[in-house]
Amino acid sequence: xxxxxxxxxxxxxxxxxxxxxxxxxxxxxxxxxxxxxxxxxxxxxxxxxxxxxxxxxxxxxxxxxxxxxxxxxxxxxxxxxxxxxxxxxxxxxxxxxxxxxxxxxxxxxxxxxxxxxxxxxxxxxxxxxxxxxxxxxxxxxxxxxxxxxxxxxxxxxxxxxxxxxxxxxxxxxxxxxxxxxxxxxxxxxxxxxxxxxxxxxxxxxxxxxxxxxxxxxxxxxxxxxxxxxxxxxxxxxxxxxxxxxxxxxxxxxxxxxxxxxxxxxxxxxxxxxxxxxxxxxxxxxxxxxxxxxxxxxxxxxxxxxxxxxxxxxxxxxxxxxxxxxxxxxxxxxxxxxxxxx
Numbered sequence: 074x075x076x077x078x079x080x081x082x083x084x085x086x087x088x089x090x091x092x093x094x095x096x097x098x099x100x101x102x103x104x105x106x107x108x109x110x111x112x113x114x115x116x117x118x119x120x121x122x123x124x125x126x127x128x129x130x131x132x133x134x135x136x137x138x139x140x141x142x143x144x145x146x147x148x149x150x151x152x153x154x155x156x157x158x159x160x161x162x163x164x165x166x167x168x169x170x171x172x173x174x175x176x177x178x179x180x181x182x183x184x185x186x187x188x189x190x191x192x193x194x195x196x197x198x199x200x201x202x203x204x205x206x207x208x209x210x211x212x213x214x215x216x217x218x219x220x221x222x223x224x225x226x227x228x229x230x231x232x233x234x235x236x237x238x239x240x241x242x243x244x245x246x247x248x249x250x251x252x253x254x255x256x257x258x259x260x261x262x263x264x265x266x267x268x269x270x271x272x273x274x275x276x277x278x279x280x281x282x283x284x285x286x287x288x289x290x291x292x293x294x295x296x297x298x299x300x301x302x303x304x305x306x307x308x309x310x311x312x313x314x315x316x317x318x319x320x321x322x323x324x325x326x327x328x329x330x331x332x333x334x335x336x337x338x339x340x341x342x343x344x345x346x347x348x349x350x351x352x353x354x355x356x357x358x359x360x361x362x363x364x365x366x367x368x369x370x371x372x373x374x375x376x377x378x379x380x381x382x383x384x385x386x387x388x389x390x391x392x393x394x395x396x397x398x399x400x401x402x403x404x405x406x407x408x409x410x411x412x413x414x
Contacts, residue, residue, distance in 0.1 A: 077397050078404040081140060085149060085156075089135045092157040096208040097201075110197045111204075114168055114185050128180040133409070135160045138272040140405060141290050143398030147280025154211035155225060155275045161205035162229075163268060166236055168198035173244065202233075217279055225275055232271040239263025246330050250349070254335050258299075266298030277392070286392055293388035293406075300381035301409050306331035307374050308412065310362065322358040332377065337370040344368070382410050 109122035116129030135156035142152035186194035273294030
């Protein structure tokens, strides 16, 4: 990992953890089960609410926000409440997603709903959603102007709606036989890219940058998110199993509607008929991949990933990030676009 990026990660991520622990009243889990369940989900405790650090995610979103704030000329410490807020919002979505997807595990541990039931897990997610807003309002304690804090809060709420809309479409697609490429791009624009967009935007906003520059930071983060998702779609079919952490056949066997698949389905009646059959196995997967290749689905997806990648880097250049944080932001973008962290 590049030295500039590593130095910022080593400094910024622990600070974000401290900010989130203050908001979530870490240390009080044993006496308050609702908070204890939140602490468990965040990777701070075990299921008995005793301190037991566990895998907690890479905190990419708060890191992106803090690097954007510093690269835009602000003090990243001033943006810590916003960084904590976006990470708590992200984790709220994970708690509810696990319920909706009936996922038994996350990061190698039992999910909240698996341990305490779906009704209580909904309560945990709802509480974290509210506390994410509470975290954001702490910006005023960092001497961020009230007008900026209100603007940040408005964009935060608009992003909440976009995230929910994206999740709605994603679930709706599971029950539909036909989904267009355009609908899919709109969906990932909400579910995947909206929160990243907010991170770039809030970082520049807290740093006091003008509307045009803030817009470039937001657009950089949006295109970064879209490129990352499309690359993930490609790896889900043609990737190396060790690299992606699952069988490359999984997305096909589960009929997951990813960009290459939707592009192929629009262009191949044979593929549509094959996908409609209740069959699986290595032969099925091989035939699907062959039809995707014959219809240039991989090439199309790679072209889209390249387009979003180029857009992200162009907007980052236009934002004119400065200093060591600017270098680290370029490095973070490069690693995400190469799907490394």
